Amino acid sequence: MKIKGIFFDVDGTLVCHDKGRISENTLKALYALKEKGIRLFLATARHITELKELQIDFPFDGYVLLNGQLCLNAQKQILLANPIEGHDQKQLASLFSTCAFPMVLVERDRLYINTVTPQVIQAQTAISSKVPPVSSYNNDPFYQCTAFIDEEQAHRLSQTLEDCTITRWNPYGVDIISAQGGKFKGIQAMLAYYDIDVSETMSFGDGQNDMEMLQYTKVGVAMQNADPVVCQVADFVTKSAGEDGIVYALKKYKLI
Known part of the structure; x- marks a missing residue:
């Protein structure tokens, strides 16, 4: 299985709020993925200003923000904007x-x-x-x-x-x-921009707003701390965010 793009939720996934930041082990894993040429994206309900507050300054290739309503490329240029009207x-x-x-x-x-x-x-x-x-x-x-x-x-x-x-x-x-939006819509826009097929994607999440994303990508990974309904739709349930669940799953799928 060839993975070219991975999408990460933030709260309860990349960031464990007992620690309030991305763990050092997870950061090392992200940089290892980048070195392999895998595109990395955020897919979150967060606003871009909140990412700064959380001290998330990793160089992601794209940002699916506000549950897919506002999508930015690596240079923070708008790829998709879908206001409520x-x-x-x-x-x-x-x-x-x-x-x-x-x-x-x-x-x-x-x-x-x-x-x-x-x-x-x-x-x-x-x-x-x-x-x-x-x-x-x-x-x-x-x-x-x-x-x-x-x-x-x-x-x-x-x-x-x-x-x-x-x-x-x-x-x-x-x-x-x-209703015309959602994380998977933002992911579609991101994949089209970077010419990645959905069969080459993976995602990580823990909330109900991640369910469509986990089902849409080729491999959907739920965190152990996820809602039970989220775990039911995932391809794999990894360890919790506080236990470096992202690193655990990446090793299982032999991506690092």
């Missing part, structure tokens, strides 16, 4: 402005929240991130919305949206993106 944009902007519940709007160059609660602080702490600054919506395009709501609220919200999907990443938090 129409009815759903208006609905989410209205909920944000009225502070119906805590919400983060994610634009190309900034992300900001409408109000802060203890649940917001707890959720952000769990992913080693600061709470975004409080600000108001100024009618610029946004690519993702993060809502800090429970399951019942998420269900009610889903009934009001026409063309968005909701995926949970924390007991308190969900990501909302256009």
Whole structure:
């Protein structure tokens, strides 16, 4: 099996939040893959500014950001941009402005929240991130919305949206993106740009927003710390992020 491109989720996959960073063993493995000519990509719900906060400065070949809504090449040039539009944009902007519940709007160059609660602080702490600054919506395009709501609220919200999907990443938090997007859409754009066939790909993830990615790539690897439903769709379940699960799987597949 020839692997030419590997996609990595960040939270709970590349970064173990007990440590708050990429481990030295995982970094060594990434550089070893680069030396073999394998293209390496991030595929995350994160914004590019958050990667700096997490001190992720490895030279990736591309960035599938905001669950595939905004994709950048190695030089941070846009390959794909898919903002939330129409009815759903208006609905989410209205909920944000009225502070119906805590919400983060994610634009190309900034992300900001409408109000802060203890649940917001707890959720952000769990992913080693600061709470975004409080600000108001100024009618610029946004690519993702993060809502800090429970399951019942998420269900009610889903009934009001026409063309968005909701995926949970924390007991308190969900990501909302256009139904036309998703990590696998971003991966398709990245593969076309670098002329890599999907049969030559591998991916690592742990959250429900990684499931399509794990199923789409040739080899999908779930972390041991992944949600049980994620493990069910993976080709292989490796050790946890805290146990250098990426390194373990790469050795199993004889890539390092």
